[in-house]
Amino acid sequence: MPTKDSLKKAIEKRKEREKQLRIKDILAAAQTAFLDNGFFGVTMDDIAIEAGFTKPTIYKYFKSKEELFGRLIIPVITELRDQLVYVEQQISEKRYQSAAELLHEFFQATYNGYCISPESFRIIQIFQQSGDIWKISTEMRSELNELGRTNANRGRQIVRLAIEQGLIVKYDEIELLDVLYSVFTGLIQVSDIKSHRGGYRQEKGTTEAGFLKRLALAEQLLINALST
Numbered sequence: 001m002p003t004k005d006s007l008k009k010a011i012e013k014r015k016e017r018e019k020q021l022r023i024k025d026i027l028a029a030a031q032t033a034f035l036d037n038g039f040f041g042v043t044m045d046d047i048a049i050e051a052g053f054t055k056p057t058i059y060k061y062f063k064s065k066e067e068l069f070g071r072l073i074i075p076v077i078t079e080l081r082d083q084l085v086y087v088e089q090q091i092s093e094k095r096y097q098s099a100a101e102l103l104h105e106f107f108q109a110t111y112n113g114y115c116i117s118p119e120s121f122r123i124i125q126i127f128q129q130s131g132d133i134w135k136i137s138t139e140m141r142s143e144l145n146e147l148g149r150t151n152a153n154r155g156r157q158i159v160r161l162a163i164e165q166g167l168i169v170k171y172d173e174i175e176l177l178d179v180l181y182s183v184f185t186g187l188i189q190v191s192d193i194k195s196h197r198g199g200y201r202q203e204k205g206t207t208e209a210g211f212l213k214r215l216a217l218a219e220q221l222l223i224n225a226l227s228t
Contacts, residue, residue, distance in 0.1 A: 019061075022053070022057070022061065023061050025051050025052070025053075026047065026051045026053065026058055026061060026062065026068070027068065027071060027072060028051075029047050029048075029050035029051035029052075030042075030047045030050075030051075030065075030068040030069070030072060031072055031117075031119050031120065031123065032050055033046050033047050033050050034069065034072070034123050034126075035119060035122060035123060035126070038126060038127075038130060038132065039065075039069060039127060039130075039132050039136070040132055040135065042065065043065070044058055044059070044064075044065055047065070047068065066136060066137060066140050069123075069136075069140075070140060070143070072117070072120045072123060073120050073123055073124050073127070073144075074143070074144075074147065075116055075117070075120070076113060076114070076116050076117055076120045076121050076124065077113075077124070077144070077147045077148070077151065078147065079112065079113045079116045080109070080110065080113030080151055081147065081150060081151050081154070083109035083110070083112050083113050084109055084151060084154040084155060084158065085154065086109065087102075087105050087106055087109050087158055088154055088157055088158050088161075090105065091158055091161045091162060091165070091167075092161065094165060096162075096165075096167060098167065098227065099162070099167050099168045099223050099226050099227040099228070100223045100227070102158075102162055102167050102168070103219055103222055103223055103226070104219060106158065106180065107180075107184065107215060107218075107219050110181070110184050111184075111215070114184075114188070118188075121188070122188070122192070125185060125188070125189075152177070155177045155180075155181070156173045156174060156177055159171075159173040159176050159177050159180075160173050166228050167228065168226040168227065168228060169226055169227075169228055171226075180222070183218050183222070184215070184218075187211060187214050187215055187218060188211065190214065191210055191211040191214065194210065195210075
């Protein structure tokens with residue numbers, strides 16, 4: 001027969017599961033709203049309606065729209081940071097023998113960051129392109145800028161070491177890094193456009209397969225262009 005303590009623990013576990021499910025539903029609703037209307041085109045009322053909760057319920061878990069936004073995009077940025085840390089460590093230890101090995105690992109690292117949440121990755125792109133970053137709070141903008149600066153500096157260090165080790169031909173490290181990132185984000189945009197062609201969205205697996213095929217082609221073209 002269950003004791004009072006075991007029953008209490010079971011109730012607490014159930015409440016925690018319900019809490020995490022509500023948080024997950026709220027984040028999913030916010031993600032949909034931000035993708036459809038951008039950061040400043042969305043209110044907490046919109047998110048509440050999308051989630052099927054009252055606005056006080058939303059505020060019970062998130063104090064502001066900015067906090068919701070941060071919970072969606074910051075994990076993607078930090079995952080990319082962690083992936084770049086690995087590539088930087090590998091190249092610092094001179095583990096790569098060719099441009100092919102390095103570029104494959106670099107694009108794989110970027111892809112791994114993207115896979116944390118493709119929708120949140122797209123929100124970041126929309127946010128950057130719209131210029132909305134300059135309209136958010138100083139605190140949130142500083143946090144995003146610092147994360148972005150850290151990733152950019154790590155990426156430049158990877159390019160710098162690749163040039164020093166003779167893995168790739170010499171180019172301006174800032175410009176080359178911009179090209180590498182632009183190739184990746186541009187392919188995402190192309191795949192999104194193609195997935196919506198004809199007024200319908202293709203199956204996720206088909207869309208992803210097309211993206212990976214184009215990414216492999218871009219990788220090979222860059223290997224051919226950058227190999228020493």
